[in-house]
Amino acid sequence: MYLSQFGYLSPIIRNPSSGMLMSEETLARAVMEFQNFAGLNLTGHLDDDTLHMMTLPRCGVRDKVGFASDSRSKRYALQGSRWRVKDLTYKISKYPRVLGRHETDEVVRKAFQVWSDVTPLTFTAKKSGQVHIEIRFERGEHGDGDPFDGPGGTLAHAFFPVYGGDAHFDDAEKWTVNSYKGTNLFQVAAHEFGHSLGLSHSDERSALMAPFYRGYEPSFSLDSDDIEAIQAVTSVINSFKFISISGLHYWKLTEESIAEGYPKLISKSWIGLPGHIDAAFSYKNGKTYFFKGSKYWRYTGKTMDEGYPKDISEGFTGIPDNIDAALVWSGNGKIYFFKGSKFWKFDPSQKPPVKSTYPKPLSNWEGVPDNIDAALHYTNGYTYFFKGSQYWRFNDKTFSVDSADPPFPRNSGYWWFGCRSATKGSQVDLSSSSNGGDLASSSGDHEPSPSNQYYRWLIKSDHNTNQNQDVGDLILEAAKKRLS
Ligand SMILES: [Zn+2]
Numbered sequence: 407m408y409l410s411q412f413g414y415l416s417p418i419i420r421n422p423s424s425g426m427l428m429s430e431e432t433l434a435r436a437v438m439e440f441q442n443f444a445g446l447n448l449t450g451h452l453d454d455d456t457l458h459m460m461t462l463p464r465c466g467v468r469d470k471v472g473f474a475s476d477s478r479s480k481r482y483a484l485q486g487s488r489w490r491v492k493d494l495t496y497k498i499s500k501y502p503r504v505l506g507r508h509e510t511d512e513v514v515r516k517a518f519q520v521w522s523d524v525t526p527l528t529f530t531a532k533k534s535g536q537v538h539i540e541i542r543f544e545r546g547e548h549g550d551g552d553p554f555d556g557p558g559g560t561l562a563h564a565f566f567p568v569y570g571g572d573a574h575f576d577d578a579e580k581w582t583v584n585s586y587k588g589t590n591l592f593q594v595a596a597h598e599f600g601h602s603l604g605l606s607h608s609d610e611r612s613a614l615m616a617p618f619y620r621g622y623e624p625s626f627s628l629d630s631d632d633i634e635a636i637q638a639v640t641s642v643i644n645s646f647k648f649i650s651i652s653g654l655h656y657w658k659l660t661e662e663s664i665a666e667g668y669p670k671l672i673s674k675s676w677i678g679l680p681g682h683i684d685a686a687f688s689y690k691n692g693k694t695y696f697f698k699g700s701k702y703w704r705y706t707g708k709t710m711d712e713g714y715p716k717d718i719s720e721g722f723t724g725i726p727d728n729i730d731a732a733l734v735w736s737g738n739g740k741i742y743f744f745k746g747s748k749f750w751k752f753d754p755s756q757k758p759p760v761k762s763t764y765p766k767p768l769s770n771w772e773g774v775p776d777n778i779d780a781a782l783h784y785t786n787g788y789t790y791f792f793k794g795s796q797y798w799r800f801n802d803k804t805f806s807v808d809s810a811d812p813p814f815p816r817n818s819g820y821w822w823f824g825c826r827s828a829t830k831g832s833q834v835d836l837s838s839s840s841n842g843g844d845l846a847s848s849s850g851d852h853e854p855s856p857s858n859q860y861y862r863w864l865i866k867s868d869h870n871t872n873q874n875q876d877v878g879d880l881i882l883e884a885a886k887k888r889l890s
């Protein structure tokens with residue numbers, strides 16, 4: 407029946423061998439869950455509205471899969487699996503009866519573009535061979551134990567990444583393009599590909615990932631709910647660091663080196679922010695904080711929050727002005743500030759947030775020099791300190807700078823930026839670079855060489871702290887490969 411088919415009643419309850427008849431209460435609860443998901447009145451009875459909703463054409467994927475982003479409000483849900491790569495391939499291995507091949511190719515391309523427009527993902531069509539996402543138009547039973555039901559009812563279903571990501575469309579539907587007649591293939595395909603990428607159904611009615619087919623919508627656009635969902639899924643791919651080197655510009659680090667089109671002007675990207683920022687970090691509340699002199703600025707994304715800048719003494723009581731660096735320890739959410747030969751721990755949950763035992767000597771961080779330029783904590787258990795053209799990798803477990811080969815400090819130009827011209831080890835002639843203080847001239851035609859620059863701040867834009875690998879590892883791996 408409908409409620410068990412779409413995940414509102416568990417298979418145990420409908421299993422006749424358990425000898426347990428479904429209680430009225432169980433049924434009423436399931437009906438109410440469905441009503442809640444579908445935005446109906448919560449009567450707990452199979453009333454006319456509810457029965458009507460159950461006749462609407464819809465996606466065949468169950469509604470209650472994975473975890474909702476927030477159980478209190480209506481929002482997206484993630485299934486829990488995701489692709490580990492950002493460049494995905496697909497092929498249509500069985501075309502529909504009622505649409506031409508060329509037309510189908512074009513619709514599918516556009517449906518993928520819906521998602522590539524708001525993520526770092528790319529989708530490439532292939533005619534043959536192995537692909538990530540296989541697309542088929544099928545009728546009735548088609549080999550996966552989830553047969554299609556003819557016209558209406560279930561329109562399509564797709565598998566989450568962990569199950570392969572394939573998308574199947576019921577070929578008994580009259581698939582159409584740009585028409586109020588039939589069933590719009592573009593909308594249904596964009597929805598199904600959301601599943602292929604790891605999204606579950608949203609109980610937000612206006613979302614593309616809502617399970618019910620709403621009819622042809624000539625001016626289609628993703629709901630903000632869908633965008634938040636897919637960006638939550640791709641955040642690990644999306645994770646990158648911004649690094650400011652000259653003070654006026656910032657660079658975006660990708661897995662390999664610096665992203666194309668960088669450096670950019672800080673003041674152009676974070677409107678209202680001055681140049682020569684002292685430090686910056688992203689916090690688990692999704693906000694990014696910038697520090698300069700006696701002030702700090704708070705941003706949501708690239709938009710400054712109202713009422714900023716504020717005084718450091720006001721928002722970060724106990725922390726001095728003109729700090730060198732700041733970092734968030736993602737394990738405990740505490741914020742560490744560094745200045746000269748001292749450091750402070752700021753704990754927002756405590757009163758006062760800075761204990762009277764601070765500041766403490768920076769030499770407590772064994773092997774880390776005074777007067778650092780930037781610091782960054784990774785979820786891999788390492789903290790990186792930058793000074794001049796060098797960096798130190800600090801092991802959070804041993805609480806000392808790692809002994810490694812080559813030893814720390816290492817040259818950050820080589821290890822972080824993939825600058826083959828930079829030396830691998832620690833000896834760098836700070837006066838040898840021809841690149842002056844202004845990096846604007848370095849964009850484009852030659853590899854940036856930060857060797858006589860220093861790092862003002864580093865921020866991570868990835869707020870997802872439960873990932874065990876992040877770009878930091880990838881950069882290091884890439885650097886290792888380069889070395890060997
Ligand atoms: Zn669906």
Ligand SMILES: [Zn+2]
Nearest residue numbers: 548550552574
């Ligand atoms: Zn199927």
